[in-house]
Amino acid sequence: MGTTRLKSRRRQDQGLKWPRITMAILATIGVIDTGSITFNRWGWIGSLSCPGGAEGCDKVLNSPWGSVLLGNGFEIPLSLFGLFSYLAILLMAIVPLLPGLTENKADLSRKTWWGLFLTACVMAVFSLILIWLMIFKIKAFCFFCFVSAFISITIFGLTLIGGGWDDFGELLFRGFILGIAVLLGGLIWASAADPKQSPLVNSLEVGISPAVKTQSTPDSISLAKHLKASGIVQYSAYWCPHCHEQKEMFGKEAVSELKIVECAEDGKNSQRSLCEAKGITGYPSWEINGKLYSGIQQLQDLADLSGYPGTRNF
Known part of the structure; x- marks a missing residue:
């Protein structure tokens, strides 16, 4: 009987408040970080001051893995996807904290925790792939990229800590399946974008x-x-x-x-x-x-x- 009441209370658990606030702050920094890269690539803002040297940032951000080519010379900076992801994290983190949301607030909180967890899981795994590419393929240092990876992984950790999960085993299982899918997809994309796979590359x-x-x-x-x-x-x-x-x-x-x-x-x-x-x-x-x-x-x-x-x- 006591176990049943405990599970019932945990299903109503809206999670901790401070991780949401921390994620909102980190996501805001992520929006600034990825937004600056994206707007710079589009020529909307001037040059970026990159700690560690602008050459490294240029080499990473303009590498074959720095954008997604859609044909006819049209490309989307990879940072744009990061910008949208951080905006989604920011929205899901703060909406349940807004005043006046009394009706179905517990349900909204649980759904946003799942959204935060899944989005952060994708971002964290993909960030690790990008860091691997930066170190072993591009062989250059990009401060902004490291910042984004750190934020993504930290947000993922906060979702584990603050979600008030009633079934941690189910959480880890879903995260594992999603992480494997993102890892495989990311590695396929990285291989396809590798210029060394092209006969055009020389010297x-x-x-x-x-x-x-x-x-x-x-x-x-x-x-x-x-x-x-x-x-x-x-x-x-x-x-x-x-x-x-x-x-x-x-x-x-x-x-x-x-x-x-x-x-x-x-x-x-x-x-x-x-x-x-x-x-x-x-x-x-x-x-x-x-x-x-x-x-x-x-x-x-x-x-x-x-x-x-x-x-x-x-």
Whole structure:
């Protein structure tokens, strides 16, 4: 009888209040962290001051694992998914604490605890995958990425402590199944995004960009010559997959006509100081008439921006 009453009380347990408040604070920091990265990648804010060196942050955030490619040069920064996840954590953490929610408050609290646990579990496991990639694949240090991973893992720990779980075995079982699924999916994604799996990659160890394989059209060659004659510069990094994609859009003959500045510190013929002086924060970046355009640009757009007068059968 006593055991039954105990279980009944625990099912009504709304969990601890302080872990919710702590998670809300951490999630807010996570929103700032991932939001800053995302808005920087979109060019909405200026350069980020990265403890440990901006080169490491640039290399990690602009690596093949720093975004999700959707085709036609369109990409979504991976940090955007982190931003949405932290916003979800923040919302689920604070809603049951809002005043005036008396009706079904216990039910809402239990549902949000489950939501917090599952979301944090996904974030924590995926963060560990990203840290593994950063250390063993990219081999660079990104302070913002470590902060996000620390926050994700801490929030996951807080869900275990504060949820007032009535069946810890069920909780761990669900978490284990979800964690395995995220781990397998994450490793498949990481392998698919690995540039070393592509035949296009060559000599990255010595700071040389992959060879361009596509053939240029007469108009893409003409556009490249026009861009160079107009003083238009592409800022690039040898390890940047999006820079390579941009070059493939021109073709190997046209690329040889472009003025390309290497920004990676360990890249061949690096002009890192010039890139820093220009305020380059993402690759590729185009400098056209004194204005910077970040990200892959369609050849048609480059023609429009530069006032290219020729035919456009790119």
